[in-house]
Amino acid sequence: AQSVTQLGSHVSVSEGALVLLRCNYSSSVPPYLFWYVQYPNQGLQLLLKYTSAATLVKGINGFEAEFKKSETSFHLTKPSAHMSDAAEYFCAVQGGYNKLIFGAGTRLAVHP
Amino acid sequence: EPEVTQTPSHQVTQMGQEVILRCVPISNHLYFYWYRQILGQKVEFLVSFYNNEISEKSEIFDDQFSVERPDGSNFTLKIRSTKLEDSAMYFCASSVLGVRGGGEKLFFGSGTQLSVL
Numbered sequence: 406a407q408s409v410t411q412l413g414s415h416v417s418v419s420e421g422a423l424v425l426l427r428c429n430y431s432s433s434v435p436p437y438l439f440w441y442v443q444y445p446n447q448g449l450q451l452l453l454k455y456t457s458a459a460t461l462v463k464g465i466n467g468f469e470a471e472f473k474k475s476e477t478s479f480h481l482t483k484p485s486a487h488m489s490d491a492a493e494y495f496c497a498v499q500g501g502y503n504k505l506i507f508g509a510g511t512r513l514a515v516h517p
Numbered sequence: 518e519p520e521v522t523q524t525p526s527h528q529v530t531q532m533g534q535e536v537i538l539r540c541v542p543i544s545n546h547l548y549f550y551w552y553r554q555i556l557g558q559k560v561e562f563l564v565s566f567y568n569n570e571i572s573e574k575s576e577i578f579d580d581q582f583s584v585e586r587p588d589g590s591n592f593t594l595k596i597r598s599t600k601l602e603d604s605a606m607y608f609c610a611s612s613v614l615g616v617r618g619g620g621e622k623l624f625f626g627s628g629t630q631l632s633v634l
Contacts, residue, residue, distance in 0.1 A: 437620035448625035456620035503612055503621055504573055507560040
């Protein structure tokens with residue numbers, strides 16, 4: 406069965422600091438992996454996805470993630486946090502017919 | 518960017534009552550989904566729907582749940598007799614295609630918060 410684990414339910418960074426949100430996956434087949442973001446009172450929005458092309462994936466709003474098979478990881482990073490990045494971030498692996506299997510989410514707080 | 522629209526944003530119902538959650542997927546999309554998120558827990562897949570049939574459903578999606586595309590634009594989730602544990606945020610999503618393992622982007626609505634009293 407496929408699954409993802411997000412380490413850290415809450416992450417707090419200063420504005421301008423590096424953002425690192427961790428995600429590890431489990432999959433018996435080469436996975437398709439996603440990061441979604443949820444801003445307050447909004448739906449889930451796709452940040453980026455890995456579909457077995459380049460291992461370093463660039464997404465919207467300056468975020469990127471690197472697929473590391475040896476570590477079964479797909480961590481999300483952003484070099485410099487902005488106040489507007491405060492949101493909940495979900496890592497997901499695809500199973501079945503576009504069925505997404507989500508992690509528990511990481512709430513990112515950005516303080517001045 | 519086109520949006521998936523969900524109504525209502527909040528719904529309160531009494532235990533045992535039927536509730537229908539409504540969604541308008543993006544117009545050229547062919548695959549539709551419902552997910553839910555119980556407070557403090559993971560977003561969970563409920564069901565996927567294509568060509569007026571359920572493609573896949575989770576073990577959560579029991580006989581109390583049903584989905585329907587009653588016309589060319591709406592996609593609904595019905596809970597026949599609500600339980601307290603059905604209280605959750607319900608997200609509708611749609612995608613252009615549903616290729617198995619195709620890595621396709623899902624577009625999510627902003628959710629309906631269902632509270633069962």
